[in-house]
Amino acid sequence: MNKLILSAAALALMAGAATADxxxxxxxxxxxxxxxxxxxxxxxxxxxxxxxxxxxxxxxxxxxxxxxxxxxxxxxxxxxxxxxxxxxxxxxxxxxxxxxxxxxxxPTASAYAALSADVDLEGGVIAGQTSTIQAGYVAETGATLVEYATLDDTIAAVQNGEVDAVFADKDALVPFVEENGFMFVGDDIPLGGxxxxxxxxxxxxxxxxxxxxxxxxxxxxxxxxxxxxxxxxxxxxx
Structure with missing residues (x-):
């Protein structure tokens, strides 16, 4: 009986260690x-x-x-x-x-992407994902920031004409520029560490x-x- 109790205790200890890791x-x-x-x-x-x-x-x-x-x-x-x-x-x-x-x-660049090269980045309406450093950046410019829950939502907003451009991590925007008719507009902006x-x-x-x-x-x-x-x-x- 003692051996069974000790074995059970050992197994419990091992399970606890696994859970901790x-x-x-x-x-x-x-x-x-x-x-x-x-x-x-x-x-x-x-x-x-x-x-x-x-x-x-x-x-x-x-x-x-x-x-x-x-x-x-x-x-x-x-x-x-x-x-x-x-x-x-x-x-x-x-x-x-x-x-x-x-x-x-x-650390890499953030960028604006749009469907037209002549969008107004300073006074226009720009999409950003909620609680990102990109949204924070846009909020400090002269543009009107509209926040969305996901990156896909920001892309859809540009496609639907709700906003003029999206501002996000440049690497995340590359597929949309290469495959969905978007283009990078303006200068790259270095943000974050x-x-x-x-x-x-x-x-x-x-x-x-x-x-x-x-x-x-x-x-x-x-x-x-x-x-x-x-x-x-x-x-x-x-």
Missing amino acids: TIRMGTEGAYPPYNFIDDDGEVAGFEREVGDKLCEIAELECEWVTNEWDTIIPNLVSGNYDTIIAGMSITAERDEVIDFTQDYYP GIGVGVRESDTELKAKLNAAIDAMKADGSLNELLIKYFGEETTTY
């Missing part, structure tokens, strides 16, 4: 090619591959969770998942609420493990391979 990776699932839902209903894209590799290197069990962008930070803080890996730029304002790893995507994994401020051990894994991916070239795979040969790499 299960990390819920929070993403939007609506921002291709960073993250999206594939035909099988699974999270896919650049950040799925990066996240899975980080967990492999850090010897963590990972589960993927999707959440709407505009509540993605509050739901991290409240414990609905353990990380944000969703194309989130590192900014001082966000860093006051959560913590970030080092960047796994270098690169893209990092968001974690709760109390999760210092998790942050350290992920930072070490990002270091490893930068050192062995695997992070650059994924950047080129999803964003092309011209993208900024490490």
Whole structure:
């Protein structure tokens, strides 16, 4: 009987350890090619591959969770998942609420895209995704900002004539420029300090493990391979 009790206790301890190493990776699932839902209903894209590799290197069990962008930070803080890996730029304002790893995507440009080259970027109506640094930027210009829940919604707004242009991460806009008749308008705008994994401020051990894994991916070239795979040969790499 004692042996059975000890065995049960040992199994319970092992299960607890496994649970402690299960990390819920929070993403939007609506921002291709960073993250999206594939035909099988699974999270896919650049950040799925990066996240899975980080967990492999850090010897963590990972589960993927999707959440709407505009509540993605509050739901991290409240414990609905353990990380944000969703194309989130590192900014001082966000860093006051959560913590970030080092960047796994270098600082890159944001851009305007429209269906015509003669749109008024300074006095026109510009679409931006809610709670993004791009929406914040437009709000400080002379243009009228209209916010939408997803990138796809901003694109649809331009196509429907609701707005004159969209302002977003340039890499996210490339497919629409190449395939949907959009064009880049005006100058590229550098914003943010690169893209990092968001974690709760109390999760210092998790942050350290992920930072070490990002270091490893930068050192062995695997992070650059994924950047080129999803964003092309011209993208900024490490």
